[in-house]
Amino acid sequence: MSDTISRFIFDNSDVRGEHIRLEKSYQDILSIHHYPPGVANLLGEFLAAASLLSATIKFEGALILQVRGDGEIPLIMAEANSKQELRAIARDANEAMSTDFKTLIGNGQLAMTIAPDNGKPYQGIVSLDGNSLAHCLEAYFQRSEQLATRVWLCANGQHASGLLLQQLPSIKPDLDRWEHLSTIAHTIKNDELLNLDVETLLYRLYHQDAVRLFDSKPMVARCRCSRERVAQALISIGREELDDILLEKGQIETNCEFCNRLYQFNRSDVDALFEQGSDITRH
Template identity: 40%
Template sequence: MDTLQRFLFENAAVRGELVEISETWHQVQARAAYPAPVRRLLGEMLAAAALLTANLKFNGMVVMQMHGDGPVKLLVVECDSELHMRATAKLAEEAVIPGEATLTQLVNAGGHGRFVITLDPKDKLPGQQPYQGIVPLDGDSVAVVIENYMLRSEQLDTRLWLAADEKVARGLLLQKLPGEGGSGAQVADTAETWNHTVTLASTLRREEMLATDINTLLRRLFWEETIRVFEPRHPRFQCSCSREKVGNMLRLLGKEEIDAALADLGKLAINCDFCGQHYEFDKVDCAQLFAAENPSDAMQQAGTARH
């Protein structure tokens, strides 16, 4: 079972999380065959998204994206407050992926890559829009990119260790708790304890992460520390696509563009990039999409399409 374990250092202003994702990761990979370097990046993003989402007091969806001008055009992971997750990647046509390609080579080859985090509340207030943070793709690993984002956008000292292969995605997050002021000695002590926990975690290597379950990792890394462990949580794969959402997407394209596509194709076929679910919309279906905008025209088109 996929597991996320939160913990708190009793004698240090530091919190942490460990996550292990295998079942969800297998579900993601079952939808597409990614080259090994792409698979590694997407798996690391999956682990990172679970770690960041579990830290937020937020009811909604966290969407994490990396997009750029390399052979990989987009990496995207979505995770909601219940740790329901989905992920996908888009490659350029006829993309050539070297076996040891780095994040920079894959996504940021021309230096125009961007890292985007979107917080989309589930129950929006009137007029409320999703929050979106966009920064340059600063770093040559998923962990470093996210660390730089957190420091720049959230002013939070955050460290991440991530690893993924075809079997499992694991991650460790440490975060310095926000300070409440205090004397110079207290500030120095906070910095010292933070540096100490980061030093301990920095002994962790990718191969060890991939080979070791998170409970063992927690004991192995921090066996000398006093740690409070919380009730574990369990990420799982769940796609939020639906026929209604696909219809809303088609409506946004506009009636003129939809009519032109129907004239060429007869019907519209859409597959969900995340789960592979297939949706079809014929002339009657598409006429109904625009019924609320112009009911009389929609009814006339629907009647014509049925004859």
């Protein structure tokens, strides 16, 4: 029931929906870092939102939702990819004691990056207007995509859930139907969103609206860091600086900031990194 994302549509309508409910994947991510409750809740909303948004686009790759602000959390981000894998982090957030969105985030920018496995990333940015992540996302869609979109998000440290309604691009949108469907969804309460499975929730909201639910897809917490990616980052730092670290510490150690996995490189590892591509420059 939990850790699944489900698509639904309405018969004879240009409105589609996505529903997400996370439990284990959310808790797996929270167990890596020890966040204060307000941060853990907001991170759950980011995970739910990134999952919903990645499900609305057809692509192979990752969708990254990120906010940099001047509030209690300098940076918060969540990533969902087309294999339904999730990761997230709130950087330097251990002292963030608020539960209020504005206090946690402050003023800043919301960036949505679509990073295809093959091809250039695309990034859309909006300033943070709104008292919740859901409102900021709705404003984002209004401005940058001009798609009528409504988002509901809720998380409590145990579950993270979300619902998205979106009017698909059409020459003659059925505004009355959109108004009707989004008004009904607006009656949803946080505890319903957190605790009900998708069938029960949709029945409660739309039993008079010919809603059609597709098969659910499983979501998991999985980081996409790798030794190869870390090696690339080390190469970009440059040989000289790496030699300094080796001289001082004997080896290079770095943790992935998402999953905390430790990567170690000793002197011969570093030698190997620079031997592979540097022959041309040496001769």
